Amino acid sequence: MLITTDQQRYDTLGCNGADWMPTPALDALAAEGARFQRAYCTNPVCTPSRVSIMTGNLPGRHGSYNIGTRAKTTENFLSTQLTAAGYRTHHIGKAHFYPWDCPSEENLPQFPGESLRNFAGFETAELTVGHSDWGVTGH
Numbered sequence: 001m002l003i004t005t006d007q008q009r010y011d012t013l014g015c016n017g018a019d020w021m022p023t024p025a026l027d028a029l030a031a032e033g034a035r036f037q038r039a040y041c042t043n044p045v046c047t048p049s050r051v052s053i054m055t056g057n058l059p060g061r062h063g064s065y066n067i068g069t070r071a072k073t074t075e076n077f078l079s080t081q082l083t084a085a086g087y088r089t090h091h092i093g094k095a096h097f098y099p100w101d102c103p104s105e106e107n108l109p110q111f112p113g114e115s116l117r118n119f120a121g122f123e124t125a126e127l128t129v130g131h132s133d134w135g136v137t138g139h
Helices: 024-032 046-055 078-084
Strands: 090-093 115-119 122-127
Touching: 046 078, 078 122
Parallel strands: 090 122
Antiparallel strands: 115 122
16 A cells, blocks of 8 residues: 655654654554655655656656646556556545646546546546635546
């Protein structure tokens, strides 16, 4: 299981010494899983950073350099490789692997709880939608 949080600093987790913000669920996962103590963000923008996590490549290599851009391919995504190896893959939450206004099924579903198949190498996905009130209709 790969879990990432959005815009969360290292020092905001109890397992990393934060006593001012209780994070019991994340602390429990950290105690039983792998914790990266020296991880670095490849880009200050979410889309290229997420694509870097999925490909292991820097933005100049995978082609997604800003929000609203897309990776050249999802062929080398971790999700694609795990699915091909027989693992059950499912994405939950925000992805932003594709532009918000992408006119194809890559940007569906449009409603919370709606499931999507074959999304960015994942067998199924439940995308966070409607988390903006300024005209963005995609995930």
